[in-house]
Amino acid sequence: MAGPFLWKAAALVEKHRTGLLAVSCAGLFGANLFYHVFPEQTFKLWYQCWTKGQPAELSEKLRSLFHDVLGDVGVKSVNCYQPFAAFGFHPVSAGIPWLPAGSLVGIPANFNSTAEDRQGIVNRVVVINGKEVDWESKQGLALKEALMFSPEAQKFAIAREIVYLQSNSPAVYAAVPPACLAGTCLSGVAIKQLLGLYSGPRVFRGIYNITIAAIGLVGYFLAYDAVSHALDYRSDRKAATISKDYARGGVEFYDKILSRNRTLRALLGKQGEKIYAPSGNLFPRYWFRLKHAPYTSRRDLIFNILRVP
Template sequence: MAVLFLWKAAAFVQKHRTGLLAVSCAGLFGANLSYHVCPEQTFKLWYQCWTRGQPAELSEKLRSLFSDVLQDVGVKSTNCYQPFAAFGFHPVSAGIPWLPAGSLVGLPANFNSTAEDKQGIVNRVIMINGKEVDWESKEGLTLKEALIFSPEAQKFAIAREIVYLQSNSPVVYAAVLPVCLAGTCLSGVAIKQLLGLYSGPMVFRCIYNITLAAVGLIGYFLAYDAVSQALDYRSDRQVAIISKDYAKGGVEFYNKVLSRNRTLRTLLGKQGEKMYAPSGNLFPRYGFRLKHAPYTSRRDLIINILRVPQA
């Protein structure tokens, strides 16, 4: 009975493979883009910072800073970008500016901090390996210093998220999987016809299909990581060329991110050695995969931009 069902299913797929491929690609594209279409109902609920059981309000200082960055980036429709208070220590973003829901950019509490006033850092409890961070210890002082950014570094980090959304990067990300799926299926059919596998034994076709699926999956991972790194570099480059202050802010931002990661490597012990390299870069989580460009290379890219004589 099961063999008969599989046979009928295979015949159905063979007969309607073009339509099924189109529906599958459209479904994958929509699924990957879903939380960018409705960021208020999905993304914001996940990243919203809460205090005393209520959503945290964004300070006027950060709202003003966000407005200044929008103006520097050259955003015309400022209503398409809305800030909110997010947890964590870096800005986050989601959405597509030209859709009705617009885009959201989450700003962390430590962006309220300055060298003189460290509120937003020391008034927060951070647990590492089940222990609260002692802000007065050597590692605590280093971590605290790494979490305090100058206004230029803050502007760079915020502008990078805005440029990322402005250049339709979420759409590019969402298109990688359906494009790889379509390419794998179409090339697989063409190679089958070229090799005459359709008229050959079924066992050969099964082995070929399994091999093709494995190659397609590896190709998707490599393509996704390559696109991700290219978008990282593009966003950094576009923000760094706004002005020399933004470029200097970018160098400071990545230097402090690297410093923070080195400190976390020490605080986390063996787990930290698996997550962070001695330089402060992230180790790949899944073997050969490197989803984001290394922080050192992103910093060096901005340093090279600063070295180029201004026209």
């Protein structure tokens, strides 16, 4: 019973393939861009830091730092970028500045910490492998040091998020899935016509369609990762070229991330060895995917910028 229904469905798709492709591409683009269009109702709820059952407020120190970075980056419409207190250990961002909702940049509590006052770190409970981190232990001290950034490193980390948003990177990301879908479908149809498969056996067409779909999926993964790497490098480069201080802050920022990951690798034991490389880079979650550029190469990129007179 299912066989005739599937063939009728395939015939219907074949008949209206252009319209279905257009709707599918538009839907994919909208779905990937949704939380950037409504960051306040989606992204912020996910990343908001909470304390005592209430959303944490960003300190005046970090608000002032954020506005200093906006000025250094050269942002004219400062009201399009709003900071908030985020959980985690490094800044996050979402939104499209020129849309009504604007953009949000989440700044973590450890950015409040200084060499004299580390309350943004030691007053937080961090549980790893079911055990609370002892901040006075050897590994706790190493983690505490890795989570404390100089003002220059903090500025770089915030600046790269602002530059990322300013460059419309979310829209570029969102365009990758529909572009790959359209490319796969159009090239698949063209090759099918070239090989004369439309007049061939249904079994051959079915095998061909499955093969093209698999190739398209792999192509999407590779294209998405390539775009991700390019955008990472572009954001780092633009933030590091603001000034020498920003470049030095960028080198420190990635050095501290690598140090943090090496410490987490030790604290997590066997699980940490699967997540983090000895260098501090992240291992790919899947054998052929690396969603973000390695931290070592990003640090080296900024180091090379710093060496340019």
